[in-house]
Amino acid sequence: MVLLGSPGWAERATAVLLADPCFQLRSIQYLLGHAEPAAMAAAAPATEKRHFSLSTYTEYISAEELAKVDKMLSHLSEESKQAAATTLPTSEEDLCPICYAHPISAIFRPCSHKSCKACINQHLMNNKDCFFCKATITGVDDFTKPPSS
Numbered sequence: 001m002v003l004l005g006s007p008g009w010a011e012r013a014t015a016v017l018l019a020d021p022c023f024q025l026r027s028i029q030y031l032l033g034h035a036e037p038a039a040m041a042a043a044a045p046a047t048e049k050r051h052f053s054l055s056t057y058t059e060y061i062s063a064e065e066l067a068k069v070d071k072m073l074s075h076l077s078e079e080s081k082q083a084a085a086t087t088l089p090t091s092e093e094d095l096c097p098i099c100y101a102h103p104i105s106a107i108f109r110p111c112s113h114k115s116c117k118a119c120i121n122q123h124l125m126n127n128k129d130c131f132f133c134k135a136t137i138t139g140v141d142d143f144t145k146p147p148s149s
């Protein structure tokens with residue numbers, strides 16, 4: 001767990017996790033033993049219904065590290081709540097055409113193509129070409145859907 005030991009880990013981990021369209025807060029809550037996904041509980045036979053939790057793995061994870069993960073969880077909960085409050089998808093047309101998981105929240109310069117911030121931020125780490133027209137992206141602006149009349 002190198003990540004947990006370095007300074008600024010919470011911010012970096014949060015940025016990485018929230019940028020991942022597949023990320024689900026529930027999976028971390030599950031790891032911490034805070035929540036048990038219904039599907040897993042249903043699939044497991046009643047006799048083997050042992051609650052998996054990171055806290056049982058004390059050989060690998062110290063109490064201090066566990067506390068850090070706990071802190072990150074509350075940090076993530078807060079970030080997710082804020083993200084959900086500011087960007088609510090209203091229809092399928094407003095969804096990012098790359099991941100179909102997040103609402104469109106970024107508009108590229110100069111070509112004015114759009115995607116969600118998670119997709120474009122991740123994409124820009126590797127190259128600067130627009131997903132759609134391959135124009136070199138010189139900037140990314142916030143995009144909010146103009147009110148439809």
Ligand SMILES: [Zn+2]
Pocket residue numbers: 096097098099100101102115116117118119120
């Ligand atoms: Zn996206």
Ligand SMILES: [Zn+2]
Pocket residue numbers: 108111112113130131132133134135
């Ligand atoms: Zn473009």
